Amino acid sequence: MEFLQYFGGVFEPTSFLLLIGGTIGGLILGATPGLSPTMAVALLIPFTFQLAPTQGLILLGAAYTSTVAGGAVSAILLRIPGAPANIATALDGNAMAVQGQGAKALHISFLSSGIGGVIGVFLLIFLTPVLAKWALLFGPSHLFWMAILGVTVIGSLDSKSFVKGLLSGCLGLWLSMIGYDDIQGAQRFIFHDALTGGVSIITALIGIFAIPQVIEMLAVGRQRQDIAAVTVSKQPFLESVKLTLSSVKSLSIGTVIGSFIGLIPGVGGQIAGLLAYDQTKKFSKNPESFGQGNPQGVIAAESANNAMVGPSLVPLLTLSIPGSPTAAVLLGGLLIHGIFPGGDLFDNHPEVIWTFINSMLIGQILMVVFGIWVAGYAAKVAQVPKAIMASAVLVLAVFGAYSVQQSMGDVYVMFVLGVAMYFLEKFGFSAAPLVLGLILGPIAEANFIQGSMIANAMNGPFEYFMMGSLNLFLIVLVLASIAWSFVTSRKEAKNAAAAGDA
Amino acid sequence: MNDLTSPISSEQSNDASRLGYLVPAILILGLASIVAWLSYTQEPASAFLFPRLISTVMLLLALWNFFRAAAGKSKVGKGLTRTTWMRILPGIMLMAAFIFFAAKYLGFYVASTGVFFLLYSGYDPASHLSPKSWVKRIVVTIVFMGVVYALFTLLLKVQTPRGIFL
Numbered sequence: 091m092e093f094l095q096y097f098g099g100v101f102e103p104t105s106f107l108l109l110i111g112g113t114i115g116g117l118i119l120g121a122t123p124g125l126s127p128t129m130a131v132a133l134l135i136p137f138t139f140q141l142a143p144t145q146g147l148i149l150l151g152a153a154y155t156s157t158v159a160g161g162a163v164s165a166i167l168l169r170i171p172g173a174p175a176n177i178a179t180a181l182d183g184n185a186m187a188v189q190g191q192g193a194k195a196l197h198i199s200f201l202s203s204g205i206g207g208v209i210g211v212f213l214l215i216f217l218t219p220v221l222a223k224w225a226l227l228f229g230p231s232h233l234f235w236m237a238i239l240g241v242t243v244i245g246s247l248d249s250k251s252f253v254k255g256l257l258s259g260c261l262g263l264w265l266s267m268i269g270y271d272d273i274q275g276a277q278r279f280i281f282h283d284a285l286t287g288g289v290s291i292i293t294a295l296i297g298i299f300a301i302p303q304v305i306e307m308l309a310v311g312r313q314r315q316d317i318a319a320v321t322v323s324k325q326p327f328l329e330s331v332k333l334t335l336s337s338v339k340s341l342s343i344g345t346v347i348g349s350f351i352g353l354i355p356g357v358g359g360q361i362a363g364l365l366a367y368d369q370t371k372k373f374s375k376n377p378e379s380f381g382q383g384n385p386q387g388v389i390a391a392e393s394a395n396n397a398m399v400g401p402s403l404v405p406l407l408t409l410s411i412p413g414s415p416t417a418a419v420l421l422g423g424l425l426i427h428g429i430f431p432g433g434d435l436f437d438n439h440p441e442v443i444w445t446f447i448n449s450m451l452i453g454q455i456l457m458v459v460f461g462i463w464v465a466g467y468a469a470k471v472a473q474v475p476k477a478i479m480a481s482a483v484l485v486l487a488v489f490g491a492y493s494v495q496q497s498m499g500d501v502y503v504m505f506v507l508g509v510a511m512y513f514l515e516k517f518g519f520s521a522a523p524l525v526l527g528l529i530l531g532p533i534a535e536a537n538f539i540q541g542s543m544i545a546n547a548m549n550g551p552f553e554y555f556m557m558g559s560l561n562l563f564l565i566v567l568v569l570a571s572i573a574w575s576f577v578t579s580r581k582e583a584k585n586a587a588a589a590g591d592a
Numbered sequence: 593m594n595d596l597t598s599p600i601s602s603e604q605s606n607d608a609s610r611l612g613y614l615v616p617a618i619l620i621l622g623l624a625s626i627v628a629w630l631s632y633t634q635e636p637a638s639a640f641l642f643p644r645l646i647s648t649v650m651l652l653l654a655l656w657n658f659f660r661a662a663a664g665k666s667k668v669g670k671g672l673t674r675t676t677w678m679r680i681l682p683g684i685m686l687m688a689a690f691i692f693f694a695a696k697y698l699g700f701y702v703a704s705t706g707v708f709f710l711l712y713s714g715y716d717p718a719s720h721l722s723p724k725s726w727v728k729r730i731v732v733t734i735v736f737m738g739v740v741y742a743l744f745t746l747l748l749k750v751q752t753p754r755g756i757f758l
Contacts, residue, residue: 140748251668253657257620260650264627267643276639279630308683309676312717477715481708482736484687488695488704489740493750498696505691509684517616518668535642542641583665 092436092444093215099445100452105148108141109449112152113456117464119153120160120172122479127157127173128416129299133483135292135423136490143427143439147446150423152453154416158395159203159457163465166195166388168473175395178367182380182387189383197330198385199392200461202341205334206393207454209345210352210400215447217353217401219436221408226433228409230541231555235564237534240411243354243571245523250582252575254518261519262527263534265289265507272532273539284499291422293491293500294507294528298521299419300487301508307480327462333385340370340389348397352414353404366394400450407431407443410533415522421529610664612671617654617661624654686710700752701741709733 099105112134119130134153138146161172166183179199186195228236241263245255268279269288280286334341344366351362370390371380380387402414410431412418424431429439436443491504511521545554555561628647631640660666686707694703709729718725744750 137743137748251666253653253660254666254668257650257653257657260624260646260653261620263646264643264650267646271639274636274639276634276636278634278639278643279627304687305680305684308680308711308715310715311675311679312715475716477712477717478732478736480683480715481711484711485704485708485736485740488691489700489744489750489752492700492752493744493748496751498753501691501695505687513616513672516669516672517613518666538642538645 096444097448100449108149109152112149113156114460116153116156117160120157121163130157131419132295132299136493144442144445148449151450155453156457162199175363178363178391182384185383193325194330196465198334199388200458201334202389202393203396204454204458206345206397210397211451213349214400217404218407222433222436225408230537232560234537236409237530239568240530241527242568251518252579255523258519259523259527262524263531266528266531284502292494293504295419295422296487296491297504297508298511302512304480304484305512307476337389340386341393343370344390344393345397348394349401352398352401362394362398363391366390418525613666614661617658621654621658624651697755699755699757702757705737
């Protein structure tokens with residue numbers, strides 16, 4: 091119960107104001123179609139430079155939590171999911187809104203998000219220290235394999251083609267090697283002066299997540315968006331509370347699936363929401379009512395995508411392996427504040443980490459309160475023309491990248507990576523494995539070099555890296571993640587071919 | 593701006609051709625080959641131990657991807673249609689001109705204001721002939737850049753490069 095000691099830090103005036111600001115801002119950003127939670131957190135990182143590590147993390151954590159929930163507003167009122175995590179919410183949420191139950195849909199959406207989120211954060215509180223102690227047993231060879239596992243898992247699961255997923259991971263690992271080698275100071279892959287200091291993680295994150303979305307918005311051209319929001323009339327809040335609390339089955343399915351998916355590195359909220367929705371529908375006595383405005387569909391999807399948030403930080407804080415692409419961006423935020431995840435994190439920075447985790451708990455409650463209040467305004471923001479959104483995101487991305495080191499070189503790198511990522515995504519490559527490769531690359535290399543030195547003094551690299559039960563276990567996991575993805579993508583290709591023939 | 597207003601037809605939005613997928617596969621293979629070649633030829637060898645490991649895997653995967661693309665089995669992703677190209681190219685060129693030239697020579701704020709206004713105006717569905725639309729665009733640009741100035745210069749104390757102007 092160590093976390094209880096650090097609750098006071100959350101209520102310090104600056105921290106609490108940041109928590110409120112991050113929550114409201116995140117709700118509005120989340121409700122805006124085209125602004126994903128990952129991009130919102132990436133664009134916020136430069137604003138944390140001036141803050142103390144705890145305050146910076148509180149802001150990022152609040153934004154992470156509330157952008158995921160905020161995406162439900164546009165999903166319900168406009169049938170446009172604010173984020174991929176809210177796809178399942180749009181199915182029944184919008185049907186409810188069309189039937190005149192928009193307020194009720196918003197209420198149950200935020201209430202179930204809050205309940206799922208609180209359970210998810212409790213899992214984070216109780217699982218993380220246990221895993222962190224276990225992580226202390228890891229030596230360089232294990233940490234090397236863990237980093238490789240992070241890239242292969244996310245490369246396999248987050249991509250529709252496992253070859254392209256793994257290639258994206260390798261591209262990220264290569265990007266992480268650009269610049270000067272840490273041990274000998276040798277120049278590596280410096281093709282331009284802007285790359286002399288290497289590729290800054292924050293710069294890359296902003297470019298990879300913001301610029302493709304800017305170009306995607308431009309791809310719509312000058313077509314008018316005829317988005318009509320459903321009119322929301324007032325409905326009794328208490329009724330929604332009763333409905334949510336009585337939906338034990340949907341809440342249980344949502345939180346269990348969301349928490350489990352969050353713990354698996356790299357899978358993310360989109361899958362959590364859809365899987366929970368699907369399972370709730372299967373277990374329902376009236377599966378045919380799903381898609382027609384069944385509140386249980388909203389409750390399952392929203393409790394799942396927010397229950398995923400807390401557990402997605404468990405592998406991040408203990409093993410440096412993010413549970414979702416947004417958690418990968420958050421890892422960048424931790425690193426720039428000098429917080430290195432790992433087994434000794436809770437010994438070295440207990441006040442920072444526990445205050446951050448506690449703020450996520452309080453943030454869930456604030457998210458429910460402000461969510462219901464802000465929803466009406468957020469829906470209006472969601473209708474802002476794409477031309478304004480694209481221009482605004484571009485300018486913010488350029489200023490954000492520049493402010494990292496006050497260097498134009500960073501802006502060039504950000505733009506080139508962003509444009510390249512747009513084209514790569516169009517041809518099936520994913521941003522998440524690339525980013526994870528970039529983040530985990532230095533960890534993998536440092537442990538590979540350290541392990542090689544130890545191996546040379548012992549029985550050689552083969553025995554050091556390939557033997558031992560933990561090494562073997564991790565190698566099996568790496569191979570299993572690749573094999574699973576290979577089998578799945580072959581199966582999908584066969585199904586697609588069969589559908590094409592038909 | 594005809595291409596910016598025409599909707600994408602269902603035929604155009606279908607997956608791009610095999611050639612369309614082969615080009616990125618060739619580019620990735622080229623990049624992987626360069627990375628592998630540099631990793632194995634640069635000195636000191638010990639600094640390139642990890643790059644060699646990764647570039648070898650990358651090259652093998654890039655070869656695999658190339659053969660799949662050549663066989664027409666790599667059609668993952670939406671690809672790019674001609675209409676999409678025509679819509680995004682002016683925007684990308686404008687962004688590139690802003691980042692690589694205007695920001696440095698005109699000054700960060702003036703260039704940012706310009707690119708915001710041009711991008712917004714170019715892609716705004718509202719009429720280009722209506723004075724009211726132009727007033728709205730000017731007001732939105734000024735308000736947004738005011739917020740950016742308050743956030744980055746006043747709050748975060750970021751010193752932006754000055755060119756001929758601010």
